Amino acid sequence: MPDILDKPQLSILKLTAAQVTRAKLVIGVREQLRTLIKMEMTPGFDEVSINQQREALNRDFDSLVQQVGPMHSVGTRRIFEGDPDYPLLLSLEHDYDPPISREVAKKRGIEPRKASFRKADIFSKRVLYPAKRIERVDSAKDALMVSLNETAKVDMPRMAELTGKPKEQMLDELKGVLYKDRGKIVTADEYLSGNVKAKLAKAIEAIQDHPYMAENIEALQQVQPEDIEAVDIDVHLGSPWVSPEYIQDFIRHLVDADAAVHYHVGRWDVRIRSRMPKPGVLTGCRLQG
Numbered sequence: 001m002p003d004i005l006d007k008p009q010l011s012i013l014k015l016t017a018a019q020v021t022r023a024k025l026v027i028g029v030r031e032q033l034r035t036l037i038k039m040e041m042t043p044g045f046d047e048v049s050i051n052q053q054r055e056a057l058n059r060d061f062d063s064l065v066q067q068v069g070p071m072h073s074v075g076t077r078r079i080f081e082g083d084p085d086y087p088l089l090l091s092l093e094h095d096y097d098p099p100i101s102r103e104v105a106k107k108r109g110i111e112p113r114k115a116s117f118r119k120a121d122i123f124s125k126r127v128l129y130p131a132k133r134i135e136r137v138d139s140a141k142d143a144l145m146v147s148l149n150e151t152a153k154v155d156m157p158r159m160a161e162l163t164g165k166p167k168e169q170m171l172d173e174l175k176g177v178l179y180k181d182r183g184k185i186v187t188a189d190e191y192l193s194g195n196v197k198a199k200l201a202k203a204i205e206a207i208q209d210h211p212y213m214a215e216n217i218e219a220l221q222q223v224q225p226e227d228i229e230a231v232d233i234d235v236h237l238g239s240p241w242v243s244p245e246y247i248q249d250f251i252r253h254l255v256d257a258d259a260a261v262h263y264h265v266g267r268w269d270v271r272i273r274s275r276m277p278k279p280g281v282l283t284g285c286r287l288q289g
Helices: 017-041 047-068 074-080 086-090 102-108 140-151 156-163 167-173 196-206 213-222 244-255
Strands: 093-097 116-119 178-181 184-187 259-264 267-272
Touching: 017 047, 017 074, 017 086, 074 086, 140 156, 140 167, 156 167, 178 213, 196 213, 244 259, 244 267
Parallel strands: none
Antiparallel strands: 093 116, 178 184, 259 267
16 A cells, blocks of 8 residues: 555555465565676676576576466466566566467457567576776766766766866866855756756855855856746645745634644645634645645
8 A cells, every 4th residue: 555644554465375376486586586686786796606596597487487477467466566576577578468368269259379478688698787987087077977977976086086187177177067156066957957046146145255156156147037927926725846834824824723734745744733713714625736
């Protein structure tokens, strides 16, 4: 069952003896697959060991198909459709074509057939490799790409290690690509997006202590959106971009009660502690994100 707000919901699946047997076979294949993936991605494993593990995966998978059918079979889907690893297991079977039983085939006037599929490449060859640490690049731009790929941020020490260049030289080479923001160095994509009006105000305020902010101010001025008149703004109750504090104020205005409002992914949690409705005013509402 899906979680409700911050409280996980549990469900108990009762299995027959046959379903338990099926589940054990599927779990066995899953563990063999996970082991093979880990071995392929971890430095130090030789090809002989990896091939032995691949053979074990093939052996367990073939046994599963022979005994209870492929991963796509209805019986397996009923048990594992809520398992987060089930999509991974389904990826082992390419171009799956479901079976047609004798009864269905007779009604449709066609020939019955068994399920068919093509085994994924991981059954026959290596598909993953350990990540190799890059030791050297020629430009500051390439160093930035490595830094973003490895850490998802601008890591100047790592970039200096890759290029052998000092920080200030790289910043000169990446002018317009990186921006200094009061002790932080961020990409243009990050700095010139979001609430650029607030960023511009802060940059203007900081320029006395940080002269380099002049470049930031010029760049921020070029991405300022046009102001929108209040009459042209249409705010829907429940819009996820509305701050919860405004929803709380609105509820207090309507029902004269204390309200706790929180926004979770895709839904609002609104709890009214006491209700003293004003005459003629509705005291309840439902918010949808």
